[in-house]
Amino acid sequence: MRRPIINMNVDKKVNVTVSPKQVSRTTVELTGMALDKRLRQKRSQAYVDCVAKLDACGVTSSQAQINDLIQAIQNEFPDLTPYQYPIGIIAKCYLGEPYEVHILDVKLDIVEHYKKGEMLPSQMDRGRGIALHPNYVFIEVYNDTLRAVTTNGDVSVIQG
Template sequence: MESVHRRRVEASLNAKLDATGLGRQRQVTSRDKRKRRHAGLFEAVRRLDGHLDAGTRTELAKWVRDEYEREFGDVPLGFVATCYLGPPYVDHRLDLFHSIVEHFAPGDVMPEPFAQARMLARTGAYAYIEVYASGTLHPVLPDGSVVGGSEGRA
């Protein structure tokens, strides 16, 4: 008899948690990941590549991570984008978890999984390429729209 009562209580509790959304994590869909990136994210990503002190860069990277989690349900490891410092640099990597900004010349080797996004960034067609731990790449156009998502193929 006690096991029947326990199952009823657990079922009731699970129903309440499901109704409030507290009992499950949000299911991330490909539609969530392809939502347009807003101007605030563009500005933050642009600023990450600027001359910031370490504390400001870390704080800004945390804000970007939080925005991605809230808005899109997933957080990229970082971004690859065209570098505008001039020769010898052609592209750069922004790492959201270690607040690393690294610039690369054409012959430099970019670490994986960021290297997969390099050719996409060099086309100049995208504002930046989001790089996820799974190897998925999400190219983001200058208007904020996201183009597909490829599994590590540029």
């Protein structure tokens, strides 16, 4: 005797509740060429402006400014994991003599201003000369590349 595949008993109603813990979102981590392509994309004006504001309040930036910058980075790269973010950002310092550049460190929580000739952390020192170039607002420092960002958000990749 044949059995129906679909239950024809429509009188019974079933209530199903799903808790947020039961729902999972599948994310795909970008790697290789896909990650490189994503990091070459033009940066948003909001992100560029937020990084550029680091010089606006003197030698030390407030924790609120740093938190805003961390949020801007997260907003700029929502499809990346935190370890794919820049390990630091370096930019020309406009505070005047004796300062030359400033950096946002690897943990994205400390802004330091460096005087001419003062040693930068080893990973960041690679971007010092490029940060002083007038065409770039800031340099994103990654383990294997530098990404120079212009005022309109265009990105130039420097290998090394």
